[in-house]
Amino acid sequence: MGPQMQWTMGNSLREYAGAGTDCMKALPLMSPDSNLEMLMARYQQGDFGAATSLIGRISPQLRRFFLAQSESRADADDLLQETWLRIHKVRHTYRPGEPALPWFYAIARHVRVDHYRKSIRTIVGEQKLEAMSKDASSVPGESDHVHRLEALLAPLPESQREVIEMLKVSGMSLEEVARATSSSVGSVKQKVHRAYKKLREKMGATGLAKGRSGGLS
Amino acid sequence: MKDEEIDDVLMKAAQAPDDLKPEMLQRIADSIKPSIRPVRPLPPSWLMTGELVLVCAAVSLAGAARAGFFGFEKMDLLERLLIFSVLALFAWLAGNLFVSEMIPGSLRRYSPSALLGLGSVTLLGVFAFLFRDYQIDHFVSIGIVCLFTGLLHAIPAVFLSWLLLRRGFALNPVFAGLAAGTLGGLAGVGVLELHCPNFQAAHILVWHTAVVPLSGAAGALVAWTLRFRTGLNARQRATR
Numbered sequence: 001m002g003p004q005m006q007w008t009m010g011n012s013l014r015e016y017a018g019a020g021t022d023c024m025k026a027l028p029l030m031s032p033d034s035n036l037e038m039l040m041a042r043y044q045q046g047d048f049g050a051a052t053s054l055i056g057r058i059s060p061q062l063r064r065f066f067l068a069q070s071e072s073r074a075d076a077d078d079l080l081q082e083t084w085l086r087i088h089k090v091r092h093t094y095r096p097g098e099p100a101l102p103w104f105y106a107i108a109r110h111v112r113v114d115h116y117r118k119s120i121r122t123i124v125g126e127q128k129l130e131a132m133s134k135d136a137s138s139v140p141g142e143s144d145h146v147h148r149l150e151a152l153l154a155p156l157p158e159s160q161r162e163v164i165e166m167l168k169v170s171g172m173s174l175e176e177v178a179r180a181t182s183s184s185v186g187s188v189k190q191k192v193h194r195a196y197k198k199l200r201e202k203m204g205a206t207g208l209a210k211g212r213s214g215g216l217s
Numbered sequence: 218m219k220d221e222e223i224d225d226v227l228m229k230a231a232q233a234p235d236d237l238k239p240e241m242l243q244r245i246a247d248s249i250k251p252s253i254r255p256v257r258p259l260p261p262s263w264l265m266t267g268e269l270v271l272v273c274a275a276v277s278l279a280g281a282a283r284a285g286f287f288g289f290e291k292m293d294l295l296e297r298l299l300i301f302s303v304l305a306l307f308a309w310l311a312g313n314l315f316v317s318e319m320i321p322g323s324l325r326r327y328s329p330s331a332l333l334g335l336g337s338v339t340l341l342g343v344f345a346f347l348f349r350d351y352q353i354d355h356f357v358s359i360g361i362v363c364l365f366t367g368l369l370h371a372i373p374a375v376f377l378s379w380l381l382l383r384r385g386f387a388l389n390p391v392f393a394g395l396a397a398g399t400l401g402g403l404a405g406v407g408v409l410e411l412h413c414p415n416f417q418a419a420h421i422l423v424w425h426t427a428v429v430p431l432s433g434a435a436g437a438l439v440a441w442t443l444r445f446r447t448g449l450n451a452r453q454r455a456t457r
Binding site: 059077080081084092099100104105106109110164169175179182184199200 | 220222223224226227228230236237241242244245246248249250252253254255256257258259261262318319320321322323324325326327384385386388389392
């Protein structure tokens with residue numbers, strides 16, 4: 001890739017996202033979600049600038065979603081690329097006017113499930129989950145990993161973890177989470193309730209609430 | 218510990234710096250660039266649902282036209298109104314669900330299995346209310362023919378419905394198959410109600426109603442088999 005292409009890419013990301021090349025720093029400064037729908041419509045019309053802007057905006061969230069599901073960083077990167085290829089292939093299934101974020105997450109979720117099914121890594125995943133669960137219940141401040149979102153959510157079952165990630169971290173509404181997970185709003189509420197109950201027990205037991213003033217900030 | 222405190226902990230954990238490199242974003246953009254071109258978005262849900270209901274109606278009418286409208290001619294006005302309005306309602310619900318299953322990020326208010334159960338129970342209720350002839354003549358031999366006829370007409374209804382929604386993307390092929398099978402089953406029941414002049418309660422309650430759950434189950438099974446085979450092929454390709 002030549003320097004000209006790099007400049008174009010960086011420039012388009014800045015133009016659309018109002019950010020530099022460090023997309024994670026730029027994320028909180030992004031414009032409201034309604035722009036995602038506009039960008040998606042332009043992407044469907046063949047606008048490469050809109051596509052790069054969407055990649056810059058959505059990728060950090062999707063990668064965080066994969067990491068929260070106890071994927072390794074390498075796996076999360078692979079899944080992110082696979083998700084974008086899938087998104088590109090089925091971009092015509094997004095209908096203008098509909099919320100775009102649940103559409104992205106629904107496909108990401110499908111790619112992750114597909115990935116597990118193909119590579120038969122369920123058992124390995126459970127072992128990882130168990131290991132992370134032990135990490136999460138260890139003393140706060142012991143390691144930087146404890147403070148990571150994926151470690152915090154590790155004690156939760158997969159279905160609750162993804163709902164919490166979408167709702168509390170990605171800032172989606174209950175209806176949007178229901179759309180992304182192909183379930184009803186009532187089912188999402190129930191999962192959140194159960195997840196909070198479990199988190200409350202875990203955090204209470206490990207004293208993470210006290211630790212948040214020192215350890216997490 | 219309060220919910221707000223948990224929110225706070227999660228938010229702070231989420232703000233931890235990530236190591237997503239700009240090169241990765243560049244690589245993704247490069248991978249889609251060669252094939253970037255305008256695409257036609259799918260039409261609105263109501264339009265696709267309407268098309269699916271029309272397909273079901275067309276299959277039912279075509280099937281009955283070939284075999285004869287003996288059942289419809291024998292029915293009184295109340296029977297016609299109640300049976301066909303219930304079939305139309307559930308065909309709309311099943312069509313809408315099938316569309317939702319084929320479009321990622323759609324809002325789903327009910328699950329395919331719930332619809333299948335509710336549809337079957339409602340049909341049982343309507344048939345039990347309308348048909349009071351409790352005689353049983355040639356229960357199995359005549360019943361099997363009706364069941365077979367219903368299922369046979371469900372196949373083209375499912376195939377045509379899938380053809381209409383072929384541009385969609387099923388996130389859960391088993392649920393999509395279940396919804397499509399239910400829709401096809403309702404078309405099959407439509408053929409039977411238009412054609413079959415046997416108004417014995419036991420015959421209709423068992424053999425006509427059975428078309429819906431059997432067709433739904435067959436749809437789910439076919440989708441599961443296809444997904445299993447696709448996964449198997451992908452694994453074989455990957456190991457080569």
